[in-house]
Each structure stands twice: as C-alpha cells, then as structure tokens.
Amino acid sequence: MKNILLLIILTFTSMVFSQTDEEVLKTIYTQSLTNGKAYEWLDHLSNTIGGRLSGSENAEKAVAWGKTELENLGLDNVWLQEVMVPKWIRGEKESAYFITGSGTSVPVAICALGGSIATSNSGLKAKVIEVQNFEELSTLGKDAIKGKIVFFNRPMQADLITTFSAYGGCVNQRYAGAMEAAKFEAAGVIVRSMNLRLDDFPHTGSMSYGDLPNDQRIPSAAISTIAAEKLSEALKNDTNLEFFFKQSCEQLADVKSYNVIGEITGSEFPNEYMIVGGHLDSWDLGDGSHDDGAGVVQSMDVLRLLKESGITPKRSLRVVLFMNEENGLRGGNKYAEEAKKNKETHVFAPESDSGGFTPGGFSFDCSDANFEQVLSWKALFKPYLIHYFEKGGSGADVGPLKNDSNVLAGLRPDSQRYFDYHHASNDTFDAVNKRELELGAATMTSLVYLFDKYGTNPLTSSKALKN
Amino acid sequence: MKNILLLIILTFTSMVFSQTDEEVLKTIYTQSLTNGKAYEWLDHLSNTIGGRLSGSENAEKAVAWGKTELENLGLDNVWLQEVMVPKWIRGEKESAYFITGSGTSVPVAICALGGSIATSNSGLKAKVIEVQNFEELSTLGKDAIKGKIVFFNRPMQADLITTFSAYGGCVNQRYAGAMEAAKFEAAGVIVRSMNLRLDDFPHTGSMSYGDLPNDQRIPSAAISTIAAEKLSEALKNDTNLEFFFKQSCEQLADVKSYNVIGEITGSEFPNEYMIVGGHLDSWDLGDGSHDDGAGVVQSMDVLRLLKESGITPKRSLRVVLFMNEENGLRGGNKYAEEAKKNKETHVFAPESDSGGFTPGGFSFDCSDANFEQVLSWKALFKPYLIHYFEKGGSGADVGPLKNDSNVLAGLRPDSQRYFDYHHASNDTFDAVNKRELELGAATMTSLVYLFDKYGTNPLTSSKALKN
Numbered sequence: 042m043k044n045i046l047l048l049i050i051l052t053f054t055s056m057v058f059s060q061t062d063e064e065v066l067k068t069i070y071t072q073s074l075t076n077g078k079a080y081e082w083l084d085h086l087s088n089t090i091g092g093r094l095s096g097s098e099n100a101e102k103a104v105a106w107g108k109t110e111l112e113n114l115g116l117d118n119v120w121l122q123e124v125m126v127p128k129w130i131r132g133e134k135e136s137a138y139f140i141t142g143s144g145t146s147v148p149v150a151i152c153a154l155g156g157s158i159a160t161s162n163s164g165l166k167a168k169v170i171e172v173q174n175f176e177e178l179s180t181l182g183k184d185a186i187k188g189k190i191v192f193f194n195r196p197m198q199a200d201l202i203t204t205f206s207a208y209g210g211c212v213n214q215r216y217a218g219a220m221e222a223a224k225f226e227a228a229g230v231i232v233r234s235m236n237l238r239l240d241d242f243p244h245t246g247s248m249s250y251g252d253l254p255n256d257q258r259i260p261s262a263a264i265s266t267i268a269a270e271k272l273s274e275a276l277k278n279d280t281n282l283e284f285f286f287k288q289s290c291e292q293l294a295d296v297k298s299y300n301v302i303g304e305i306t307g308s309e310f311p312n313e314y315m316i317v318g319g320h321l322d323s324w325d326l327g328d329g330s331h332d333d334g335a336g337v338v339q340s341m342d343v344l345r346l347l348k349e350s351g352i353t354p355k356r357s358l359r360v361v362l363f364m365n366e367e368n369g370l371r372g373g374n375k376y377a378e379e380a381k382k383n384k385e386t387h388v389f390a391p392e393s394d395s396g397g398f399t400p401g402g403f404s405f406d407c408s409d410a411n412f413e414q415v416l417s418w419k420a421l422f423k424p425y426l427i428h429y430f431e432k433g434g435s436g437a438d439v440g441p442l443k444n445d446s447n448v449l450a451g452l453r454p455d456s457q458r459y460f461d462y463h464h465a466s467n468d469t470f471d472a473v474n475k476r477e478l479e480l481g482a483a484t485m486t487s488l489v490y491l492f493d494k495y496g497t498n499p500l501t502s503s504k505a506l507k508n
Numbered sequence: 509m510k511n512i513l514l515l516i517i518l519t520f521t522s523m524v525f526s527q528t529d530e531e532v533l534k535t536i537y538t539q540s541l542t543n544g545k546a547y548e549w550l551d552h553l554s555n556t557i558g559g560r561l562s563g564s565e566n567a568e569k570a571v572a573w574g575k576t577e578l579e580n581l582g583l584d585n586v587w588l589q590e591v592m593v594p595k596w597i598r599g600e601k602e603s604a605y606f607i608t609g610s611g612t613s614v615p616v617a618i619c620a621l622g623g624s625i626a627t628s629n630s631g632l633k634a635k636v637i638e639v640q641n642f643e644e645l646s647t648l649g650k651d652a653i654k655g656k657i658v659f660f661n662r663p664m665q666a667d668l669i670t671t672f673s674a675y676g677g678c679v680n681q682r683y684a685g686a687m688e689a690a691k692f693e694a695a696g697v698i699v700r701s702m703n704l705r706l707d708d709f710p711h712t713g714s715m716s717y718g719d720l721p722n723d724q725r726i727p728s729a730a731i732s733t734i735a736a737e738k739l740s741e742a743l744k745n746d747t748n749l750e751f752f753f754k755q756s757c758e759q760l761a762d763v764k765s766y767n768v769i770g771e772i773t774g775s776e777f778p779n780e781y782m783i784v785g786g787h788l789d790s791w792d793l794g795d796g797s798h799d800d801g802a803g804v805v806q807s808m809d810v811l812r813l814l815k816e817s818g819i820t821p822k823r824s825l826r827v828v829l830f831m832n833e834e835n836g837l838r839g840g841n842k843y844a845e846e847a848k849k850n851k852e853t854h855v856f857a858p859e860s861d862s863g864g865f866t867p868g869g870f871s872f873d874c875s876d877a878n879f880e881q882v883l884s885w886k887a888l889f890k891p892y893l894i895h896y897f898e899k900g901g902s903g904a905d906v907g908p909l910k911n912d913s914n915v916l917a918g919l920r921p922d923s924q925r926y927f928d929y930h931h932a933s934n935d936t937f938d939a940v941n942k943r944e945l946e947l948g949a950a951t952m953t954s955l956v957y958l959f960d961k962y963g964t965n966p967l968t969s970s971k972a973l974k975n
C-alpha cells in the first residue's frame with residue numbers, strides 16, 4: 042500500500058515536472074482564462090471599495106481586503122509592512138468657468154491636482170495667459186504673467202505610437218507647472234489634462250511645489266481637453282477674458298499605512314526573492330480599476346495561478362501591493378529599504394502598472410547578459426501573441442530595488458486607451474475587459490515561472506527552449 | 509523660368525521618392541494619427557445613418573454617402589456596381605420568457621436570427637431541450653425533440669487566445685441549428701449568443717434552412733449569455749419548464765443594391781488591380797461601428813492617406829465598400845464575377861473586417877513564395893508594434909478573388925473585445941477608440957504602399973528593406 046502511494050506521488054510529481062515549458066504556459070493561460078480570479082477581485086476592489094487615495098479610509102479598507110484575500114490563498118506568509126504616507130484631500134467638488142468678451146459665463150470641467158493648495162474660499166478670478174511650455178514662461182517674463190492664471194495647453198503628441206511616450210512629453214506641465222509659474226508670480230495654474238482624446242473628463246495627478254515657500258505656492262488644477270480647446274479658442278477672441286476657479290483641497294499630516302505582502306517560500310533557494318506587484322492606492326476620482334487595480338489583482342493571481350498549475354517556485358516569490366505610488370512612492374521606497382536592511386537578495390521584480398489591457402509583452406530594466414537570457418524565452422510566448430520584449434523602464438514601485446545583477450520588468454499592455462481613463466472619473470470597472478485582464482495575469486505568471494526555472498545565469502540560457 | 513520650374517518639380521519628385529520605406533511608413537502613420545478621416549467618417553456612418561442591413565433604407569443611404577465621400581476625395585473613378593441582395597426584416601421587437609417550476613415568469617433577452625421565419629402571431633410556447641451540439645440531437649432522436657424548443661448552449665471556448673477561433677468552434681449552432689433541429693421536428697430553436705462575456709445582449713447573425721421545404725422551417729433566435737445561463741440553471745430544477753418567444757421577422761423578395769467603388773488609376777501598371785475593402789452593410793441591432801463600419805472607413809482612408817502622403821500607386825488601387833457580407837455575400841461574389849468578366853488582374857486584396865481595435869498585423873492567403881516576399885516587409889512595421897504576419901484566411905468579401913498568384917489578406921486587430929459587440933445592439937460608435945481605428949488605417953495603407961512598390965515577384969523581395 043505504501044509503495045502504491047509512493048508510486049502515485051512520484052507519478053504525479055513527474056507528471057507536473059515533465060511538462061515542457063510550452064505545456065506549462067498553456068496550462069497557465071488556460072487556468073487564467075477559465076479559472077482566473079483577477080476579475081472577481083477587481084470587481085470587489087473597484088465596486089465595493091472604490092477609489093483609494095493614500096491616507097484615505099478606502100485605502101485602509103483595501104489594505105485589509107488585500108491581506109484577507111492573500112491569507113485565503115494559503116500562502117506561506119502574509120504580512121503588512123508599515124509605511125507613513127502623505128494625506129491629501131480634495132474637499133468639496135471644484136468649480137470653474139470663464140467669461141467671454143460678450144459676457145457669457147462658460148462652465149468648464151476641472152479638478153485640483155494632487156498636492157495642490159486650495160484657492161481662497163471665494164475662489165480665484167484672474168486673466169489667463171496660455172503657454173505651451175516653460176521656455177515660453179521665461180520669454181514672457183514676470184510683467185506678462187504676474188497676477189494671472191497660467192494655462193498650460195501643450196497637448197499630448199498624437200503621432201507617438203506608445204501613449205506613455207506622449208505622456209512623458211507633457212507631464213512636466215502638470216507636475217512642475219505651478220512651481221515654474223510661481224517664479225513669475227502667477228496667481229494660479231490650469232493644465233490641459235493628460236488625455237489624447239477630446240472629452241470632458243479632467244484628469245488629476247501629482248504635482249509638486251519643490252522647495253517653494255508656503256506663501257509663494259499657487260493653486261493648480263487640470264482642465265478637460267474639451268474645456269482646454271474652448272478656453273484656447275475664447276482667448277483668441279479676447280485675451281483679457283477672466284477665468285474663475287475654486288477648490289478646497291488640503292495637504293494634511295502624514296498618516297500610517299501599509300504595503301501588503303504575501304509570500305511563497307522558495308523550495309530550493311528561499312533566500313533569493315522574486316516579487317510581482319502593483320500599487321494598491323489610486324487617485325480618488327474614479328475607482329482606480331486600470332490604475333492600478335488591474336496590476337494589483339493580476340499580481341495576486343500570479344501566485345494563485347502558479348499554485349493552481351501545480352508549480353512550486355524554487356525561489357521565494359512575493360506579491361507586493363504597494364501603497365502610495367501615486368503621490369509619494371513611499372511604499373516602493375519602504376519595501377526597498379527593508380529589503381536592504383534585511384539583506385534580502387531580490388533577483389526579479391516585474392510590475393504591472395500600465396492598465397489591464399491586452400498584454401503585448403514586457404520592458405526589461407537589466408544588464409545585457411540578463412536580457413539575452415530573457416530574450417531566449419520570447420518564442421514561448423508567441424502562441425499568446427506576446428511579442429514585445431525590449432529593454433527599457435520597469436515600474437515605479439519596483440524601481441528602488443534596482444542593482445547591477447537583478448532583472449526589473451514592466452508588463453506592457455496595449456497603451457492606446459490608457460490615457461482615456463488615467464487619473465479620471467471614468468477609470469472604472471466597466472472599462473476593464475475580463476479576458477484582457479486575465480491575459481495579463483497569465484503573461485506575468487508565465488514569465489515568473491520561466492525566471493524561476495532558469496534564473497539569470499546566461500550559461501543556462503540555451504536550455505530554455507530545448508526543454 | 510521653365511528650367512527653374514523643372515528643377516522645382518524634379519526636386520519635389522525626388523524628395524518624395526527618395527524617402528526610405530521607413531520614412532514613408534512614418535509619414536503614413538503620422539498622417540493617420542494627426543490628420544486621419546476614418547473616425548469622422550465612422551461618426552457619420554454610425555450616428556447619422558446607423559445600422560444598415562442589406563435591402564434597408566439605411567443601406568441605401570450608406571451607399572449614397574459612400575459614393576459622395578469617395579467623389580470628394582478626387583479619385584480617378586467612382587462608381588456603383590449593381591447587385592441584387594436579400595431583404596430580411598426583423599419586424600416588431602421580439603419578446604421571450606420562461607416559466608419556472610414555481611410558476612414565476614422570467615423575461616429573457618432574445619433576438620431573431622437573420623433569415624429566420626417568424627413565430628405565429630401568438631408566439632411559440634413549448635418545453636425546452638438543452639443540447640451542446642448536433643451529435644447530441646442525433647442521440648436524443650425525434651421522440652425526445654419533437655414539438656420542443658431546442659436550446660443550443662455550447663459556450664465559446666475561453667482558453668483560445670484568438671476569439672475568432674472560439675467563434676469558429678460555436679457558430680454552427682447559430683447557422684445550422686434550426687436546419688438540424690427541424691430534422692427531428694423541433695418546434696423552434698434558441699441559440700446561446702456568440703459572446704465570451706456574460707451580459708444581457710442577444711447577438712444576431714445569419715442562419716440558414718438549407719434545402720428545407722418551407723413547411724418544415726422553424727423559428728430561430730439568439731438568447732443573451734446571461735439568459736442562457738439562467739435558463740440552463742432553471743432546466744436543472746425543472747426539465748418540463750416552458751419557454752415562450754415571439755418574433756415577426758420576414759424574408760422579402762430580393763432588392764437592388766450596390767457595391768461602392770473608388771479608384772486611383774495606376775501610374776505604371778494600370779491593368780494590375782489592388783483593392784482594399786470592408787463591408788458597408790451591417791446587422792440592424794447596433795450601428796455596425798466595429799462590424800464593419802471600421803473596415804469601411806479604414807479602407808476609404810487608405811486611398812486618402814496615400815494621396816496625403818504624396819504617393820501615387822503604380823498599380824491601380826480601388827477601395828470597395830461591399831454590400832451584403834452579413835447575410836449573403838452577394839457583393840463580394842458580384843465584384844469577383846465582374847472582375848473575371850472584365851479580365852481584370854487582381855494582384856492584392858486586403859480586407860478589414862475584424863473590428864476597429866489596435867492592429868496586430870495581417871493574415872495572408874497566398875502562395876509560399878508570395879508570403880516570403882510579404883514577410884520581408886515585416887521588420888518595417890516593428891515601430892508600430894505590428895508583429896503578426898501569418899498565413900491564414902483573409903476576408904469574406906475578397907475571398908472570391910482568390911487564385912494561385914494573388915495575395916489576399918485580412919487585417920488582424922486585437923480580438924479580445926470583438927465578440928463583446930459583434931452583431932449586438934452595443935456595437936456602437938462609442939465602443940471604437942479613435943487611435944486604434946487610425947492605427948488600423950495606417951497599417952493597411954503601409955502594406956498597400958509596400959505591395960505596390962515591390963509587387964509579388966520573389967526576385968525583388970530582397971530590395972524591400974535595403975531601400
């Protein structure tokens with residue numbers, strides 16, 4: 042009887058481990074598409090909890106939920122990692138309008154940028170000066186700018202194929218617009234939303250005053266792309282028109298929050314750590330489904346899909362739900378600090394923080410030798426239409442783990458629709474397609490499986506496709 | 509003065525023609541993303557005209573609109589090609605419910621399948637027998653089926669990566685379900701919608717009675733996936749439950765309609781024809797934005813984008829807006845017949861009929877030698893994340909042009925969301941993303957440019973990437 046049991050165990054074990062890589066990837070994708078949990082999790086995170094800005098009650102609900110769900114997976118360890126986070130609150134809904142030359146008041150959709158100060162209780166009304174960039178500010182100088190609202194209206198560049206490149210070319214207006222305009226004693230700042238579409242959603246996002254003393258700080262808001270076009274058009278007819286906006290946001294004292302971490306201890310190299318992650322916090326306007334609920338639930342499902350596929354990683358594998366990516370990166374920095382303090386070797390860290398759209402592949406931040414190794418796995422992904430394996434950035438939260446020997450990565454989904462929703466009130470559950478989300482989870486899981494199996498020793502790279 | 513003019517002309521000409529292929533593709537994509545017309549056209553076709561089933565008033569409006577818009581482009585020839593098409597009308601909105609064991613009436617979302625007969629004026633009420641496939645029908649036999657409503661409930665297979673494969677594995681239930689069930693004297697047929705999502709939209713589509721005499725034909729309808737699940741669940745508790753549905757659709761006599769054709773005459777080989785196309789007709793429930801408004805406007809924009817990019821094709825290039833792809837393929841067949849009659853050599857025919865989503869590449873129906881040639885251009889598309897160049901099918905409308913020497917192709921966009929909308933009332937303009945649509949138009953245009961430049965002579969294939 043004992044022998045029979047042993048035989049059964051051995052048969053089962055060899056069945057699992059004799060699968061070729063092709064077969065394992067097929068198992069993982071099938072599991073995700075027919076038995077995935079990411080979508081159900083996202084439904085809860087988005088529709089029951091909702092937007093979860095750092096320091097908010099919802100963020101704490103998300104922490105508690107994440108911990109419970111990871112515990113339900115039967116991982117080896119689940120814990121919270123304390124981290125102090127900024128707490129910025131939006132206050133009352135913003136209001137804004139401009140007055141045309143003929144005296145008509147045109148209401149416009151705006152939202153305060155994260156980190157901005159409020160206007161006075163009665164709001165701010167001033168003339169508007171439209172600029173495209175900081176150089177133009179310098180050229181105009183204080184005489185032209187002082188006391189006015191600076192309107193940054195440089196659109197995202199539509200002919201860039203990857204929309205993140207277009208974002209990168211514009212976002213300094215949002216992040217540093219107030220800081221730069223304040224140098225010329227502007228009264229406030231309005232920034233065209235980082236959105237390639239013409240619609241009426243204002244898109245928030247982080248901004249900074251840098252070292253600017255409190256008494257020189259000016260309120261800063263995003264305006265919808267449609268309103269930006271309207272305002273620009275109206276300014277052509279009347280450069281003296283007045284713009285009014287009112288916002289009551291506030292930066293409060295830092296509060297305690299947490300990264301949520303779950304771990305499967307490695308069977309052979311428990312002291313080598315792989316992590317998968319996304320960020321649990323989101324902006325407050327929508328429910329943060331694409332940014333970054335998708336990354337959170339995909340990362341959680343990586344560990345579950347490996348278990349469901351009968352795979353026990355040789356290296357320790359953690360899922361990290363980072364807190365405060367949006368306005369501080371305190372969670373990512375804290376995780377890296379603790380890892381350093383505890384002398385943990387982090388060998389691999391893919392992040393999903395580019396939306397829950399159909400995955401195209403990954404961007405890898407690593408050495409050339411490690412990239413060669415990674416490239417040797419690319420052909421395995423062809424049946425899943427995963428084609429993008431390129432060197433480049435990874436993810437904001439995993440970035441602080443970077444060293445000379447590890448591999449950081451970012452999942453790269455189709456980016457065309459990302460900025461339709463990014464940081465706006467329409468970033469909601471209904472904008473996420475179940476299959477697209479599940480394909481992303483399977484793609485992350487497959488890469489973790491391959492990394493765990495082959496590591497980053499270039500000498501072993503030729504094994505990957507032969508097995 | 510004459511010499512200066514000549515110099516200017518020569519300089520301009522050489523400027524255009526000395527562009528490398530990389531530069532031309534960049535120009536084409538930039539034109540499409542910053543100066544594209546596809547989205548504006550689709551807005552009109554979808555929102556002003558709307559659903560345009562063959563033989564309907566809207567279909568004729570779409571023909572007139574297409575002709576006018578092509579004429580506005582200043583093409584060399586624009587004409588209508590007459591074709592007789594079937595005219596099926598839906599009649600009054602369908603209604604359906606089932607009655608549970610406890611006597612509760614549960615309303616369900618259904619729609620008549622295209623080509624189906626009506627129920628009687630008072631509707632059809634009968635017991636239900638659920639099956640997965642035709643084999644099961646045979647096994648059950650007439651005793652079990654006679655007088656009942658056959659409920660085909662085989663779902664699309666979720667673990668297939670390309671959703672068209674999942675569609676291919678299910679659609680015989682819709683197309684031939686009534687024909688097969690009628691052999692066993694079923695009273696009617698209800699088919700689970702061809703949809704991978706659980707939602708409440710019934711999806712119509714074509715069905716056929718084959719050679720079945722009129723008096724043996726039975727009504728056939730699609731049921732939403734949510735309703736299919738509910739009905740299946742209820743049947744587990746009560747195999748005797750009754751299902752009611754009523755529909756008043758009707759097949760009328762064929763009517764006259766048209767393919768819309770626009771042509772740029774080739775500068776060097778006017779007797780070699782390349783065509784790009786999509787189908788102008790759509791189902792009636794939505795406005796046919798993805799199926800196939802997208803393909804229509806992308807194909808129209810191919811000719812415009814070439815003109816805007818300063819490219820005059822050496823071969824004659826036609827855009828063909830095919831009529832009646834959905835329920836007859838009369839337009840595609842007619843076009844091929846006329847081409848044969850007129851001894852026109854068609855060398856290249858890409859079709860866009862898989863939705864206006866982010867393009868991944870093309871499927872090619874051609875000889876191995878021609879495919880080698882096509883593959884030599886693939887690297888040029890990498891900056892645009894176009895990665896899929898595979899042998900396979902092309903498009904229904906261009907299919908009849910197939911011969912041993914030409915190249916048929918189908919644009920292959922991301923397929924994950926296609927069947928969320930396909931043939932349902934939610935296939936509407938708001939489900940199309942402007943950039944995704946424009947990337948498809950640019951990708952089609954680029955392939956046409958390369959085909960026109962290099963042709964299909966394998967001996968010239970090595971030139972493509974060197975120029």
